[in-house]
Amino acid sequence: MKKEKIIKIVIIALVILLVIGFIIWRNIERNRSKAEEYTASIKIVTSFYPMYIIAENITDGASNIELVNMADVNVGCLHDYTLTTEDMKKVEDADVFITNGLGMENFLEKVINANANMKIIDSSKNIENTISHKEETNAHIWTNTEKYIQQIQNIKDGLQEADSANREVYEANANQYIQEIENLKEEYAEKLQALEGRKAINLNEAFEYLGQELGMEMTTIETDHEESTLSAEMLRTIIDNMKEQDIEMIIVAKEDNKTNAETIANETGAKIYELNSGLTGELEKEAYLTAMEENWKILLGEEVEN
Numbered sequence: 153m154k155k156e157k158i159i160k161i162v163i164i165a166l167v168i169l170l171v172i173g174f175i176i177w178r179n180i181e182r183n184r185s186k187a188e189e190y191t192a193s194i195k196i197v198t199s200f201y202p203m204y205i206i207a208e209n210i211t212d213g214a215s216n217i218e219l220v221n222m223a224d225v226n227v228g229c230l231h232d233y234t235l236t237t238e239d240m241k242k243v244e245d246a247d248v249f250i251t252n253g254l255g256m257e258n259f260l261e262k263v264i265n266a267n268a269n270m271k272i273i274d275s276s277k278n279i280e281n282t283i284s285h286k287e288e289t290n291a292h293i294w295t296n297t298e299k300y301i302q303q304i305q306n307i308k309d310g311l312q313e314a315d316s317a318n319r320e321v322y323e324a325n326a327n328q329y330i331q332e333i334e335n336l337k338e339e340y341a342e343k344l345q346a347l348e349g350r351k352a353i354n355l356n357e358a359f360e361y362l363g364q365e366l367g368m369e370m371t372t373i374e375t376d377h378e379e380s381t382l383s384a385e386m387l388r389t390i391i392d393n394m395k396e397q398d399i400e401m402i403i404v405a406k407e408d409n410k411t412n413a414e415t416i417a418n419e420t421g422a423k424i425y426e427l428n429s430g431l432t433g434e435l436e437k438e439a440y441l442t443a444m445e446e447n448w449k450i451l452l453g454e455e456v457e458n
C-alpha cells in the first residue's frame with residue numbers, strides 16, 4: 153500500500169471518529185440540559201382531592217410547576233386511607249406537599265421520612281373554632297366557606313414561600329378564587345338565614361362545618377363517611393332523639409349507602425338531604441363552588457340540576 157493511501161485512510165477514519173464523537177457529545181449535552189430543565193421545575197403534590205382543587209385554582213397559569221394529586225379521586229376521604237407504594241412515589245421527589253392538616257394525613261411522618269427536603273404546607277394553620285369529639289378534631293373544615301378561604305390563604309402563602317418566581321400569579325389567582333366564593337356567599341346570604349337554628353341529624357362528619365357556618369343545630373354522628381356502619385342500638389337512639397326533639401332533617405353524602413338514613417326517615421317522617429361532601433368529583437377548578445352551591449340549594453329545598 154502506498155504511503156499516501158494509508159494517510160488518506162487514517163484521515164478519513166479520524167474524521168469519522170470526530171463526527172461520531174461530536175454527535176455523542178451533543179446528545180449528552182442535550183439530555184443534561186433537559187434534566188436540568190426538569191429539576192428546575194417545582195413539583196407540587198396535594199394529599200387529596202379538596203387540596204388539589206385549591207392548588208389547581210392558585211397555580212393556574214404558573215410557569216415551571218408540576219401539580220400532582222397523591223390519593224386517587226375515588227379514594228374519597230383520607231380517613232381510612234393507607235399510603236400505597238404508588239402514591240409514595242408521587243411524593244418522594246416532590247418539592248412541596250400540600251396537606252389539609254388537623255390529623256387528616258395520618259401518614260405524614262412516613263412521607264417526611266422519605267423526603268425530608270420537601271416543604272409541607274398545612275392548610276389548617278391557625279384556623280380557629282374547630283369542632284372536636286372527645287379527643288379527636290373533625291378535620292373536614294372545607295365545608296365551612298370561611299375556613300375554606302383561610303385554607304386557600306395558607307396554601308397561597310406556602311406556595312409563595314416555596315416558589316417566589318410565581319409569587320404574583322399565586323396572589324392574583326388566590327384573590328380571584330376567594331372573590332368567587334365571596335360572590336356566591338353574597339348571592340345566597342339572605343336565603344340561607346332560613347337555615348339558622350334548623351335541627352338536623354348529620355350522618356356524615358364532612359358536613360359538620362357546613363352546619364356550623366349556617367348556624368344549624370346539627371347533631372353529627374361519627375360514621376367515617378358511611379352511615380351503614382351504625383349499630384341497631386345507635387339507630388334506635390337516633391330515632392328516639394329525633395322524635396323527642398322534632399328533628400326533621402337527615403343529612404348524608406350523595407355517595408353514602410343511605411340504608412340507615414331511609415330506616416330513620418321511615419320511622420320519623422324526616423326528610424333525607426343528600427349533599428356533596430367535596431371529597432370526590434371532577435378535577436375542575438369550579439368543583440368546590442359547584443358543590444357548595446348544590447348543597448345550599450338542596451338544604452333550601454330548591455331544584456338542583458343533574
Ligand SMILES: [Zn+2]
Nearest residue numbers: 229230231377
Ligand atoms: Zn373524612
